[in-house]
Amino acid sequence: MDVKRLLSGPLVGAAFLMATSAIGPGFITQTTKFTEQLKGSFGFVILISVLLDIGVQLNIWRLISVSKRYGQDLANQVLPGAGHFLTLLILLGGLAFNIGNIAGAGLGFQVLFGWSVQTGAVVSCLIASIIFMVKEAGKAMDAFAKVLGFVMIVLTLYVAFQADPPLTEAVGKTFFPDQINELIILTIVGGTVGGYISFAGAHRLLDAGISGKENLKQVSQSSVSAILIASLMRSILFVAALGVVWQGISLGNDNPAAVVFKTAAGIVGYKIFGLVLWSAAITSVVGSAFTSVSFAKSIHPFVEKNFRQLIIAFILFSTILFVIVGQPVNVLVAAGAINGLVLPFALAIILSSTFKKNLLNDYHHPVWLSVVGWLVVIVMSYMGVRGVIVWL
Numbered sequence: 001m002d003v004k005r006l007l008s009g010p011l012v013g014a015a016f017l018m019a020t021s022a023i024g025p026g027f028i029t030q031t032t033k034f035t036e037q038l039k040g041s042f043g044f045v046i047l048i049s050v051l052l053d054i055g056v057q058l059n060i061w062r063l064i065s066v067s068k069r070y071g072q073d074l075a076n077q078v079l080p081g082a083g084h085f086l087t088l089l090i091l092l093g094g095l096a097f098n099i100g101n102i103a104g105a106g107l108g109f110q111v112l113f114g115w116s117v118q119t120g121a122v123v124s125c126l127i128a129s130i131i132f133m134v135k136e137a138g139k140a141m142d143a144f145a146k147v148l149g150f151v152m153i154v155l156t157l158y159v160a161f162q163a164d165p166p167l168t169e170a171v172g173k174t175f176f177p178d179q180i181n182e183l184i185i186l187t188i189v190g191g192t193v194g195g196y197i198s199f200a201g202a203h204r205l206l207d208a209g210i211s212g213k214e215n216l217k218q219v220s221q222s223s224v225s226a227i228l229i230a231s232l233m234r235s236i237l238f239v240a241a242l243g244v245v246w247q248g249i250s251l252g253n254d255n256p257a258a259v260v261f262k263t264a265a266g267i268v269g270y271k272i273f274g275l276v277l278w279s280a281a282i283t284s285v286v287g288s289a290f291t292s293v294s295f296a297k298s299i300h301p302f303v304e305k306n307f308r309q310l311i312i313a314f315i316l317f318s319t320i321l322f323v324i325v326g327q328p329v330n331v332l333v334a335a336g337a338i339n340g341l342v343l344p345f346a347l348a349i350i351l352s353s354t355f356k357k358n359l360l361n362d363y364h365h366p367v368w369l370s371v372v373g374w375l376v377v378i379v380m381s382y383m384g385v386r387g388v389i390v391w392l
Contacts, residue, residue: 013142
């Protein structure tokens with residue numbers, strides 16, 4: 001194994017791209033709110049979700065890699081038209097969530113500098129767009145995700161220490177929880193590997209030319225690393241929130257994460273929250289735009305030819321919608337319902353490629369991985385349908 005290659009370049013970049021795509025404003029809010037609800041037992045939710053997330057990522061990344069096809073192209077080969085439908089879901093969900101990501105970036109700058117959320121959103125839009133103006137946009141995106149991913153983890157770790165969390169309680173309840181909430185587990189899984197997020201790193205590696213059976217071990221390691229990075233951030237945020245909740249402090253409903261950071265580390269903690277929120281939001285903007293537009297590549301050669309320009313247009317359009325319309329709750333709720341269905345549909349189609357060996361260049365997919373994948377499909381399909389019924 002080429003250790004140097006594994007520890008640098010696109011392999012680590014893809015891992016951080018997927019991880020930081022998952023770590024968005026919703027990720028931060030959900031983690032703090034669920035910690036307040038479940039206390040130490042939320043550690044068990046994180047543990048189970050990590051196992052499920054790894055199962056999902058290993059299946060999707062490995063099968064895309066050995067087939068050397070983007071997710072939508074592999075889906076179309078399995079079932080004609082399925083890739084186009086998947087593209088539609090990804091684009092709709094990606095656009096709706098990007099409105100929320102842009103809003104989160106604007107809020108982060110408001111906390112840091114006192115700007116209006118709209119001004120912060122526009123400045124963030126320009127920063128994200130500049131990344132794709134660079135000739136080596138892939139490398140710039142990798143570096144951006146790595147640096148801000150590292151910043152988020154280190155700053156949140158500082159706040160966690162300041163919160164003085166009951167670590168014995170957290171570790172104990174992780175393995176012996178007082179309560180188990182299946183809905184929260186499924187929400188966390190969907191938020192970590194749902195929608196476009198599952199494909200972010202895999203598509204980045206295809207763009208970088210890292211695919212095929214000869215690179216399968218490195219691709220697998222990168223996919224697992226992506227989940228571990230996102231889960232490390234969630235675990236640190238969990239213990240930080242637990243330290244605050246343990247003191248009997250209510251996090252409220254407006255901005256529970258801000259309460260955690262400010263309570264643990266005062267005004268410095270509040271400013272750190274602003275930087276962490278902005279970092280989480282802006283990296284999700286970049287990941288969402290890149291992955292969503294990569295799904296449109298098979299629609300027309302124009303997309304392939306103008307890939308970077310269309311990514312910038314996607315970011316600009318998301319920002320314009322936010323500035324003009326705001327962050328409509330109904331759109332975000334609808335996006336959540338769509339996202340709940342994207343994962344099982346996408347995973348089912350990708351897993352079905354294992355029945356067509358000609359698509360996988362004689363690659364034999366491990367049976368245990370297929371079993372884990374189909375179990376996730378069944379459970380997430382059930383919950384996704386329930387979510388749509390509730391929304392309707």
